[in-house]
Amino acid sequence: MENLDYKRYYNSDNFDLENKKIFSKLWVFACSIADLPKHNSYFLAKMPFGEIIISREGDYFSAFHNKCLHRGHPLVTEQRGESNFVCPYHNWCYSANGGLTHIPGDGDFYFADKDEYTFERLQPVSIKRLGDFFFINAQENPLAIEEQFNSEIISNLEKTRDKIGAISLSLSLPLKFNWKLIFENLRDPLHPIYLHPTSLTQEVDFYASQTKPVVNEDPIISLKELSSFSRDGDLRNVHAPYKNDFMLCDNGENYLNWLLFPFTHIPCPDGGALYSVENYVPVSAGETRFDLHLYITKGTGKTSPIPILYDWLMKAKVVLGEDFDAVTALQKLIEQSDQQQNLGAYEHQNLRINQFLDSYLYE
Amino acid sequence: MNKLVNILVDKSRLSQNALLGVSLPADVQSSIVELEIDRLDNQFNLIANLNGLVLNLVSPETFSLYRGKLYQILSSNKNILPFDNYSSGQDVRVARWSFIGENSNISSSAKVGLSTYIGPNVVIGANSKIGNFCWLGEGVVIAPGAVIGNNVTIHDGVRIGTGSQIEKFNEIRQDLLANTNLTIKSIQTDFYGSTAYIHNV
Numbered sequence A: 001m002e003n004l005d006y007k008r009y010y011n012s013d014n015f016d017l018e019n020k021k022i023f024s025k026l027w028v029f030a031c032s033i034a035d036l037p038k039h040n041s042y043f044l045a046k047m048p049f050g051e052i053i054i055s056r057e058g059d060y061f062s063a064f065h066n067k068c069l070h071r072g073h074p075l076v077t078e079q080r081g082e083s084n085f086v087c088p089y090h091n092w093c094y095s096a097n098g099g100l101t102h103i104p105g106d107g108d109f110y111f112a113d114k115d116e117y118t119f120e121r122l123q124p125v126s127i128k129r130l131g132d133f134f135f136i137n138a139q140e141n142p143l144a145i146e147e148q149f150n151s152e153i154i155s156n157l158e159k160t161r162d163k164i165g166a167i168s169l170s171l172s173l174p175l176k177f178n179w180k181l182i183f184e185n186l187r188d189p190l191h192p193i194y195l196h197p198t199s200l201t202q203e204v205d206f207y208a209s210q211t212k213p214v215v216n217e218d219p220i221i222s223l224k225e226l227s228s229f230s231r232d233g234d235l236r237n238v239h240a241p242y243k244n245d246f247m248l249c250d251n252g253e254n255y256l257n258w259l260l261f262p263f264t265h266i267p268c269p270d271g272g273a274l275y276s277v278e279n280y281v282p283v284s285a286g287e288t289r290f291d292l293h294l295y296i297t298k299g300t301g302k303t304s305p306i307p308i309l310y311d312w313l314m315k316a317k318v319v320l321g322e323d324f325d326a327v328t329a330l331q332k333l334i335e336q337s338d339q340q341q342n343l344g345a346y347e348h349q350n351l352r353i354n355q356f357l358d359s360y361l362y363e
Numbered sequence B: 001m002n003k004l005v006n007i008l009v010d011k012s013r014l015s016q017n018a019l020l021g022v023s024l025p026a027d028v029q030s031s032i033v034e035l036e037i038d039r040l041d042n043q044f045n046l047i048a049n050l051n052g053l054v055l056n057l058v059s060p061e062t063f064s065l066y067r068g069k070l071y072q073i074l075s076s077n078k079n080i081l082p083f084d085n086y087s088s089g090q091d092v093r094v095a096r097w098s099f100i101g102e103n104s105n106i107s108s109s110a111k112v113g114l115s116t117y118i119g120p121n122v123v124i125g126a127n128s129k130i131g132n133f134c135w136l137g138e139g140v141v142i143a144p145g146a147v148i149g150n151n152v153t154i155h156d157g158v159r160i161g162t163g164s165q166i167e168k169f170n171e172i173r174q175d176l177l178a179n180t181n182l183t184i185k186s187i188q189t190d191f192y193g194s195t196a197y198i199h200n201v
Helices: A012-023 A106-110 A151-158 A179-186 A191-195 A241-245 A305-334 A345-362 B061-076
Strands: A002-005 A028-032 A041-047 A050-057 A060-065 A080-082 A100-102 A124-130 A133-137 A164-175 A228-234 A254-260 A264-268 A274-284 A287-297 A340-343 B003-008 B029-034 B052-058 B080-082 B197-199
Touching: A002 A345, A012 A274, A012 A345, A028 A041, A028 A050, A028 A264, A028 A274, A028 A287, A050 A133, A060 A133, A124 A151, A151 A228, A151 A254, A164 A274, A164 A305, A179 A274, A179 A305, A179 A345, A191 A305, A274 A305, A287 A305, A340 A345
Parallel strands: B003 B029, B003 B052, B052 B080
Antiparallel strands: A002 A340, A028 A133, A041 A050, A041 A080, A050 A060, A060 A124, A124 A133, A164 A287, A164 B197, A228 A254, A254 A264, A264 A274, A274 A287
């Protein structure tokens, strides 16, 4: 057994360090092409480092802060809309790529010269497309995404390129726990057989989780080690008869899983048609916002995607509810205690990541 | 404005014969417009300058992917009017933009909603109602008095029992003929107090 302190799950100083050194420095999932269906549409992503507009202008995609250059008022409040940005406070106007196009009364009230201010742009955020998914990075000169995610993660995301259909499902749910706890739960290969005996375990074979773990005690030296892509086990019951009616991005035989540090989990339960993107967006030390996006690939039209999305939502609701209840209960008692947690050998990856955080952030 | 526009994309399977039984007003001329549709969607503008009434979109099953976009263009074009509640000779009441497959038998007292696809060899019983944007696969049987809500998908060969109610957004794969007066509730959108939304339908 190895010990870790509980402080990291509720202390706001720890959270501030995480925001400054992790969330604001790393690539995080923002949205998919389904969220930008038209050639002049935007999607508003609420991140720990601010509200970010992801905007589409033809086939050009850009990202910038939802913050007017004048007084910092939000330009948009709706999550989706057309990329025609007019600040409601003083009607400053911006183009789809974030360029300042017009200031009402520019000469009279601001002594501003249009020839000069039209070079101004909303504070940009870096954006990268992997397949049909968009990742953003708060830094203007970010690290290469290949430094954060290994080639297996990237190549398997790239398989979705031009395959994700327009119809999607989304929801947002506030949760009362630290973002790290739910990810440690996701990296815990033993918990499904105990916590999800009648739900997830019935669909995925967790036999591998019951074998003796191969423990890696080496310290993490590369960001790539924080994220993973896996085929978690053969589908026990391939109950996805709709698959033939949709484009497949993989072989259709495996339960695909991306665990993307810091806070994105993408299970693909049918081997390449349905992608459930779970973003556990950190809000504070004890609060996380669960943003769920269900995407499905383009279909032949033989089967409507809507019932498939709802069907998966109901399945996921059971499994996620079991996880959320467990992790919320953990958080509640952790905040009332100064004790330490004890991690077993099988949890070596959670231990390594926490040791990495200790050395990189907290100490 | 008296031209009837059938948009035909697949002469091999569902030809103009799919509209057999449709009795047209004497002054209506039928015009078939052939469209080649591809995934780049770059052929849709071809239909934007047409005049007339649109009875139906005759297509292979895969065509439904593009039907939504076609409806959008058609409905935004003032020169093209929907041809509501056509008479099939059986006095069937079918709303606009819907498609009836070959050899389907629809009771004269049944109603079919907007933009609904009814595959070949479908039987729809007396006093039954089919909602908008539904998909009824080949050989589906809707027994008398059944009510199918909007956006319901019923797979090939499935039979729905007498007096049953299938509420919106359901997908039915299992044969339910033995169940009379069965009610399948609408899919929940509640997620622990939060609401799930579908986009770009």
